[in-house]
Amino acid sequence: MRRLRVSEHVPSILVASLGAAFGVSLLQLAGVMSSVIVADDVTGSSGMVRVMLAAVAIVFIAIAIYVSAIVTANTFATIIAGRTRTIALLRLIGSSAATQRRAVAWEGLQVGVVGAVVGTVTGTVVSLGVVAVGRATDFLPALDYGFAPPVIALPVVAVVLTTWLASWIGSRRVLTVSPIQATGASQEESLEQASGHRARNVVAAVLVVTGLGALVLAVVVGLVSPFGVLIGVVGGLLSFSGFILGAQAVMPRVLRWVGRAFGSSAPARLAAQNAVRYPERSTRTTIGLVIGVTLITMFAVAVESFQGLMRRLQEGQPGGQEQTDQVLVIIVAVFSILTGFSALIAAVGMVNNLSLGVLQRTRELGLLRALGFTARQVRRMILIESASLTVAAVLVGLVLGTFYGWVGAQSLLGSATAGGGVLPPAVPVPLLVAVALAAAVLTLVASVTPSRRATRIAPVAALAVT
Amino acid sequence: MDTTQHALVARVESLGKSYGSAENTVAALRGVSLGIRRGEFTAIMGPSGSGKSTLMHIMAGLDSATSGRVWLADTEITDLADDALTILRRRRVGFVFQAFNLVPTLDVEGNILLPFELDGRRVSAEERAWIDQLVGSLGLDARLRHRPHELSGGQQQRVAIARALATRPDLVFADEPTGNLDSRTGREVLTLLATASREYGQSIAMVTHDPVAASYADRIVFLADGAVVRDLGKSSAEEISSLMLAMERS
Numbered sequence: 001m002r003r004l005r006v007s008e009h010v011p012s013i014l015v016a017s018l019g020a021a022f023g024v025s026l027l028q029l030a031g032v033m034s035s036v037i038v039a040d041d042v043t044g045s046s047g048m049v050r051v052m053l054a055a056v057a058i059v060f061i062a063i064a065i066y067v068s069a070i071v072t073a074n075t076f077a078t079i080i081a082g083r084t085r086t087i088a089l090l091r092l093i094g095s096s097a098a099t100q101r102r103a104v105a106w107e108g109l110q111v112g113v114v115g116a117v118v119g120t121v122t123g124t125v126v127s128l129g130v131v132a133v134g135r136a137t138d139f140l141p142a143l144d145y146g147f148a149p150p151v152i153a154l155p156v157v158a159v160v161l162t163t164w165l166a167s168w169i170g171s172r173r174v175l176t177v178s179p180i181q182a183t184g185a186s187q188e189e190s191l192e193q194a195s196g197h198r199a200r201n202v203v204a205a206v207l208v209v210t211g212l213g214a215l216v217l218a219v220v221v222g223l224v225s226p227f228g229v230l231i232g233v234v235g236g237l238l239s240f241s242g243f244i245l246g247a248q249a250v251m252p253r254v255l256r257w258v259g260r261a262f263g264s265s266a267p268a269r270l271a272a273q274n275a276v277r278y279p280e281r282s283t284r285t286t287i288g289l290v291i292g293v294t295l296i297t298m299f300a301v302a303v304e305s306f307q308g309l310m311r312r313l314q315e316g317q318p319g320g321q322e323q324t325d326q327v328l329v330i331i332v333a334v335f336s337i338l339t340g341f342s343a344l345i346a347a348v349g350m351v352n353n354l355s356l357g358v359l360q361r362t363r364e365l366g367l368l369r370a371l372g373f374t375a376r377q378v379r380r381m382i383l384i385e386s387a388s389l390t391v392a393a394v395l396v397g398l399v400l401g402t403f404y405g406w407v408g409a410q411s412l413l414g415s416a417t418a419g420g421g422v423l424p425p426a427v428p429v430p431l432l433v434a435v436a437l438a439a440a441v442l443t444l445v446a447s448v449t450p451s452r453r454a455t456r457i458a459p460v461a462a463l464a465v466t
Numbered sequence: 467m468d469t470t471q472h473a474l475v476a477r478v479e480s481l482g483k484s485y486g487s488a489e490n491t492v493a494a495l496r497g498v499s500l501g502i503r504r505g506e507f508t509a510i511m512g513p514s515g516s517g518k519s520t521l522m523h524i525m526a527g528l529d530s531a532t533s534g535r536v537w538l539a540d541t542e543i544t545d546l547a548d549d550a551l552t553i554l555r556r557r558r559v560g561f562v563f564q565a566f567n568l569v570p571t572l573d574v575e576g577n578i579l580l581p582f583e584l585d586g587r588r589v590s591a592e593e594r595a596w597i598d599q600l601v602g603s604l605g606l607d608a609r610l611r612h613r614p615h616e617l618s619g620g621q622q623q624r625v626a627i628a629r630a631l632a633t634r635p636d637l638v639f640a641d642e643p644t645g646n647l648d649s650r651t652g653r654e655v656l657t658l659l660a661t662a663s664r665e666y667g668q669s670i671a672m673v674t675h676d677p678v679a680a681s682y683a684d685r686i687v688f689l690a691d692g693a694v695v696r697d698l699g700k701s702s703a704e705e706i707s708s709l710m711l712a713m714e715r716s
Contacts, residue, residue, distance in 0.1 A: 277571055364570065372584045375552075458528075
């Protein structure tokens with residue numbers, strides 16, 4: 001039993017605790033919202049609103065577990081990839097692959113437990129804070145809100161189990177590390193190429209097609225019942241899982257396309273190449289952000305559509321509209337904060353991945369400096385690489401999010417529109433502005449540490465690494 | 467020896483380099499003075515820890531000296547700032563390292579043209595002709611679109627040589643260029659370097675601990691414990707070996 005190397009796992013613990021906080025907060029605040037709406041039955045339609053909220057809460061639970069699982073899995077896979085040398089060295093001196101794998105999974109379990117505890121506390125504090133602010137500003141009535149419904153155990157246990165499982169899945173690569181890799185210049189791509197992708201792509205395609213089928217069904221059912229959204233959840237999860245599984249076929253293409261937009265100077269060309277150099281790793285780096293942006297966009301588009309519909313339904317009753325708008329403001333605020341959490345998880349993953357990538361390229365950066373890359377050119381190269389990843393993720397996320405948001409709104413509200421009509425997809429402009437700003441900030445933040453690290457290396461020291 | 471023909475292309479004077487803190491200093495170089503003659507193929511020899519790599523790094527503007535002065539042709543580079551040194555390396559120095567010479571994400575042509583692209587300029591017609599000639603004579607015509615991982619070790623070193631010669635630098639530094647190659651491929655690479663020096667008048671400074679590699683050079687400078695101990699003209703591998711052994715014993 002090895003002791004947990006905390007410094008190496010800080011990003012993992014952060015991701016796990018953010019995941020747990022996300023789930024806990026989500027459930028606590030969904031409970032709060034239910035209480036508010038039940039207590040404040042002004043529109044006389046609280047029954048229907050409650051059903052919708054219940055449906056939405058189920059969606060949130062599913063997504064919370066899903067996001068933390070995927071991001072934790074990706075973070076762990078990246079850590080394992082960076083450890084190839086160490087693992088190979090331990091194999092070389094006689095440790096079996098199975099032992100190594102169990103050791104990694106044991107670390108994963110510890111990371112999961114620590115992350116879940118930290119996350120539960122943090123999430124509860126965030127919920128309490130939101131409610132306190134809500135009360136102070138009179139958005140929320142002074143009700144007795146329960147902050148420890150048994151259901152919050154769900155994301156906590158899920159984070160522990162998924163982190164454990166993710167470390168086990170991530171450690172599959174341990175089995176492919178040969179002892180000889182400790183002695184030579186081991187390259188990660190040989191590992192990445194080692195796993196065949198054909199079967200995986202087939203599964204991905206099946207999931208996407210099935211999911212899209214369910215989404216179409218959801219829209220059709222939604223025309224007569226708000227429960228269409230539950231079919232939509234299944235369809236969304238299936239198709240999005242399929243997309244994530246097969247993202248390796250999509251993201252490198254988008255990255256290549258985005259990379260071309262940064263011009264043809266030597267730093268820009270190398271940056272574009274670096275961004276797609278290990279397709280699997282780039283996909284892993286961007287997919288977290290794609291998930292985050294997709295979620296934010298999805299909820300923003302869904303809420304905007306909902307708001308538009310409510311306004312139209314209540315055109316004749318000015319009083320009721322004000323009430324609904326107030327509730328919607330709360331919903332939008334809560335949704336934005338909670339989906340912002342998942343984007344934050346993704347951002348942590350991206351910063352982590354980019355840093356690791358630069359660290360593993362020390363020798364190459366030394367070569368570039370020797371051949372005449374100025375420190376500024378190196379910084380620009382890393383900044384463009386960071387920007388390529390962010391822009392590609394954001395673009396894909398916006399497209400997917402708009403689609404899912406529209407399907408969600410349509411399947412939930414289709415039956416409420418006059419004559420079973422079709423809602424137009426509504427993309428809020430503030431969302432686009434906020435996403436663009438956040439992407440710019442993330443690009444800069446993600447490139448700061450690797451840039452400093454890369455330019456601080458003396459070319460001689462980098463060249464001495466063998 | 468005709469001194470006008472053999473003007474110095476690089477020179478160090480009383481060069482010292484030490485590492486570590488004040489009370490725990492390790493001297494890599496102790497007052498080395500040396501001139502590399504233009505158009506010659508010079509080998510810098512010495513056992514591990516003799517300071518030969520440090521000397522090369524300082525002469526190439528990759529590292530800074532603790533004391534003494536350094537010139538590349540007429541430019542004193544002793545106190546140049548990082549950016550000035552970077553541009554000097556880009557335009558006036560070529561490198562052939564032992565391994566990891568090439569940028570893995572660029573194809574062969576991209577690697578050869580990298581120094582020009584770093585300068586943000588197009589290759590002139592005259593430079594293009596020179597590069598084509600190099601590519602042809604190094605047998606890389608069919609490889610221009612290949613990535614480094616698709617090439618053998620010897621081919622990778624050829625690409626590195628093409629890149630180092632492409633900008634017609636004042637001086638090409640080769641750091642154990644055959645260290646990762648089998649002996650036959652190693653001899654080919656050494657022949658290419660010697661040919662570049664003889665036919666194109668390219669000045670080359672090669673750091674090596676291999677007597678066979680050094681025997682391809684026009685001049686062999688021996689370093690031991692951070693100081694120049696011998697300076698020979700062209701010699702056979704046997705002569706160099708026995709000299710090295712004698713140095714080990716003394």
